[in-house]
Amino acid sequence: MAGGLPQLQDIVKEFTRKVYQPGYDNYSTLIHIGNTDGWVKALMTLCNPGEGILAAEWTYPSALSAMIPFGIKPISMPMDSQGIRSDKLRSLLSEWDKYERNMPRPHVMYTIPVGQNPTGVTTEAARKKEIYDICVEFDIIIVEDDPYYFLQQGPYVRPEERIHDHISFTSDEDYIAQLAPSYLRFDYQGRVIRLDSFSKTVAPGCRMGWFTCNSIFAERLERQSETSTQAPCGFGQSLVTALMLEWGHEGYIRWLRALRLQYKERRDFFVDCLHKEFHVEHEIILSGASEGCNGYLVFDRPMVSPSDGYEKYYPDARSKAMFSFVPPTSGMFIWIKLHLDQHPSLKELGTAGLEMKLWELLAEAGVLFGPGSMFGADNEVNGSESIGHFRISFSNAEAKDMEQAIVIFATVLRKFFKNI
């Protein structure tokens, strides 16, 4: 019974077939107790001490913390606006020197391909196909940790152009068809272990989800559950199974579509608030995790000249963008890049020091963001630029709290850049 209630296994297997459309027929589904533990089981099943795991340069901290005690190291992969870069993946693997690296070539990749935690980026179909093909060539198992899959909101649009959310009016088939496909869709070899979660869709804290993978991996994962977590909580399984039986496939998809809309509204509201409190300029951002994205440069708000009443920028506004960000198309996170290169104390405190100082100032003022340093797969590299980061979650804040948080953020940020 470590794989969960048979009824629930059947429900998620059918759901997987309809929504993710795996590239092979005889895949298995097993209920697990949340994606984090699913990932731990996958890494314990697939890796030995001394090995490395490919991971995005910014990634979910618990996924990293879970591997390190086993003597398994993350291999940081450069990202762009679609997550892990396929060109860098190929060059890393083809040039791998096990003696120089003191490590065999990695054979496992960990990825959060939709609304990535923390950057919010999504790996679209073409990129996934490229990465999958490279993984075939170099025999890499892909662990697809995909809790935010159903929070695909579509692009952010400014309120004045925000007329009609056409996705809300499509058929279920068309809705599913426009979602970024799972790696399972390309998986003709059974080299993907997909992790789905009910925690982001049915209830946070329900600690339940499922593996989709080939039957050989499934058997090993089930054995591992038998000697550790055993079956997921029976109460939780009963409630989720009853809900799914009551709703049926259509009802659950309806729920997920409504959930998407909720998150879209929160995302839109949050980005709208940023526009209210700051002067935001639309810009193509060309480097790093947001390469090629329609990003925003964020400046302090224009001052109103007391003499003539006209708005005007600070004289040096262009040269002093305080941060930049790309409105995410999925998920629950906004990843902002702090432009610290002009901060008066950069030399003294360094990027990491400034990031942490601002984090503390914000926390003291009652606003809690995720400091970027938490998410670095390779802390040596990630501390070297003059760009700090914050992950901002818009998942569970009420509108008035978001508004207030951004007012506080703007106030603190102004003082911070003036070193007051």
Add this chain to the structure above:
Amino acid sequence: MAGGLPQLQDIVKEFTRKVYQPGYDNYSTLIHIGNTDGWVKALMTLCNPGEGILAAEWTYPSALSAMIPFGIKPISMPMDSQGIRSDKLRSLLSEWDKYERNMPRPHVMYTIPVGQNPTGVTTEAARKKEIYDICVEFDIIIVEDDPYYFLQQGPYVRPEERIHDHISFTSDEDYIAQLAPSYLRFDYQGRVIRLDSFSKTVAPGCRMGWFTCNSIFAERLERQSETSTQAPCGFGQSLVTALMLEWGHEGYIRWLRALRLQYKERRDFFVDCLHKEFHVEHEIILSGASEGCNGYLVFDRPMVSPSDGYEKYYPDARSKAMFSFVPPTSGMFIWIKLHLDQHPSLKELGTAGLEMKLWELLAEAGVLFGPGSMFGADNEVNGSESIGHFRISFSNAEAKDMEQAIVIFATVLRKFFKNI
């Protein structure tokens, strides 16, 4: 939140104080997702690859299976009627040669001290004190896996002498006072990690319980949960917390006392059935896991002579006991020793082969016992005697099913010993 709902943590902390009375005040309690996972977290926290863990020679298989993939080996400890032998423990530790053993002296012990799985034996207060003191001397951390604690039924008494279950009529304080104490009671140094389970008391499959340990271990265990299982299932926690709040301490103790009575009745009924189907002789058993116990030797049922109607034994009944057992005073298991030394195929199949052959014959006839070989902490030693074992669970079978199972068992066993 990886340590569980604060209300539930408080409830179990107070329960622990009242019932287990730890030897120090500032112990911590954390909710976990069942004792098996609790054990895995404890062993991952306490041990490194290449180390060994002290464990009873017969023990819970998942506890063994969990350690082996980490390169951690069980060190098999001889048992008697009270579980792990303190004299053997002392000599093992004092004579430990890390070069000869190719392993440092163990610093962790795994034990199921009440209604042990699989043998059913219970470690009483004096033995626990002896073992605790040895663990102080040799700096051993004791992991006390105690899911069957509230299934302490008292000794088995034959129906004709079974008049009055006096424990049912004592006050709660007297009821608690007569229970075998937890290792926590002796733990003046904070070297015990106790694992309690709701799975055997509230509902099987609820996958919930709690750690009791010192605050340093608790912090590490909580960190480990944060990067793997996270918080226990919220639905399950809510239900159990609501139940505990509704019942209060007194209500929960009342429930546990009723549960004890249920298990006592099942144990009694099961052993009564063995008396009906077999000829059972009361005997002090002197060796091995039942040393010094009031055990039973079990022979084939006397034949009724068709000529005179008097019962008579087989001529060689004394020399052909088929198995022996000690009625457990706690838990849900009866551990039987198969006397295979006179089996016609012993030389050909060996003990392990005969045990498995009988297991298969029983399974084919519709009765499922646990084969002893599953439970061996050291398979090399445990296969060498001419005694096979079965673990029989009386936890969830209905009376008529138990009766029928024993009729089948007797029939199959007779044929098995005659090699038919």
